Amino acid sequence: MIRLHQIIAILLIFSSCNSDGERKETTENDNWYKGPIIDMHMHAESDNTLPPEKLALCLPLSNLVPHFDPKEEFGKVWDSTLKNPRCKTPIYSSTTFEDYSLRIQDQLNKLNVTPVVSGSQSILEEWSTKFGDKIIPSIEFNLERDSISVDSLKAIINTHDIKVFGEISNQYAGIAPNDPRMDSYYAMAEALNIPIAIHLGTGAPGSPYLFSPKYVAAYSNPLLLEEVLKKYPRLRISVMHYGEPFIDEMITMMYHYPQIYVDLGGIQWAYPSDYFYEFHLKKLISAGFGKRIMFGSDTFIWPELLEKSIEIINNAEFLTTEQKADIFYNNAARFLRLKK
Template sequence: MQTAVIGQPDESKNNVPYTGPIIDMHLHAYHADANGPPPLPFCVPISTMIQHFDPKDTWMEVVMKASENPNCEGLLLSPETDEELIKQTVGQLQKHNITAVLSGEVDFLPDWLKAAPNRFIPSLKFSLPADEMPIDSLEAIIKANNIKVIGEIGNQYHGIAANDPGMDKYWELAVKLDIPVAVHLGSGPPGAPYLGFPNYRVKFSNPLQLEEVLNKYSGLRMSVMHYGEPFIDEMIAMMYTYPQLYVDLGGIMWTYPKAYFYEYHLKKMVLAGYGKRIMFGSDSMNWPGLIGKSIDIINEAPFLSLAQKEDIFYNNAARFLRLEIKK
């Protein structure tokens, strides 16, 4: 009799799609023009949209030119108004039976929440230095708006490491309120430092910087958005050492070609035995079609069993958020 190996993908049940309820841990409440004048084209995978660059040119101009005449198979166009963006996003959530952790600014979240109150879990977008405030002010905002998650914490875009001492009072508040946090560690848009984020640094993707944070705040419930990509070995080591640490797939499945994402990212984490702490995230911003594409990429992973897909799409997030696990 063949003995099962912990973490070993079950390839005997390949290509069986998961069709049950989904929790999307990584959805953004953006304005329609947040990434530029709509309609904006978007190629999947985004890493191949511009395959080479000569620095005699300006990266922003090259990106804009590529956007005017995109050459890709997975082309998406963004809705032109806030109302249409919300409507199409809610349509995707209803179509795929999704409840989404919705990250946004406190003054714009209500526009989304009222469109489908049963489909959203409100999460507060937060980054230093822009959102720095007295701790009692942040606590009041969280309580007044029924915020369930703090995130996306996007300090990396501003050149601030996750273990920066300026975050200590915010980690303390999260522990006090017993509210989970979602931290951006990983890739931004291609050429991020030349697209309005001059302080973005790849080195701050490394999850090892979370070591002192998790040691100091052992009661902190933390999800690493984008799973600290490309630092997979470091992420696995952190998950081994800190068993409370979860990750979400946060859009990396459509950032790179599927074969690369499967072989060197997702499969490696599953083989390491951490299929119970990997959560689905679409990272949908201005392109609602990314939600369905993200679901398809996970469902098409040839090494995932149906049970493993169910964990990624639903069970793991329900456990992390302390929700009732429904079938």
């Protein structure tokens, strides 16, 4: 399966220039976590999924297009923004897998990260050859895009030692998480004892006008998982993007269904840090769920998103060193049932 360049725009939109142009550089402090990290949310790219020209990314994403008049064509505005960045230090995408993989390798080594890498079977094979046991393979899935039966998917998982079933990105196809067509896939994951990672949360601003006309924002609501968890009580679920912006709904689901974990999945760089800290991360922590929040960078064509994502969590002054260790490593290790 080949991820279209339109999907590049999807996560693209997750990072834009803020009103001041760029984030200030930060310095490490005594509360800076420096141990091993598990990234629950990285996308596997290849020569077929990288854009043919360099695209520029500025952080955070929410103000990438600060205002829009619908007399214009939204796609042209996005294209112009990515090619003409307004911040002083944008991140540029790679155009070849060789350059991209070198940059990824540098990030993984420097930051001591083991990523859960989501991609198609063919791309995961390419990554396994390149990175070996330094990655945790996760098979991506979309009901509308992927014509693959339950039995075929089961064979792939068993044959290729796939550790996670996800990212399940049905939301972009207008398919709710409790759609009955997913029942047999959920049953398979429960029977195989393999965790699933499902996209519930913010997509690209304007994505219904770009490449995902069927995207439904309301399907981010974690309450839609209740029926699934009643049918499959032994299913382990990682809610990618933590069902943002449905924080209260996410909290009540974590309260009633203690097997649910969440990953931060790029939302930390989608919005200004003050907003992310105050209304998202701090609220999940204050509700008492610090043991089920997992780090996720949502890194794709810009490898340095990994380092930026780590920096944002480390800069959260309200987090203790123990809480950071849980988010960066302990919670994911428990969720994945990694051997010590």
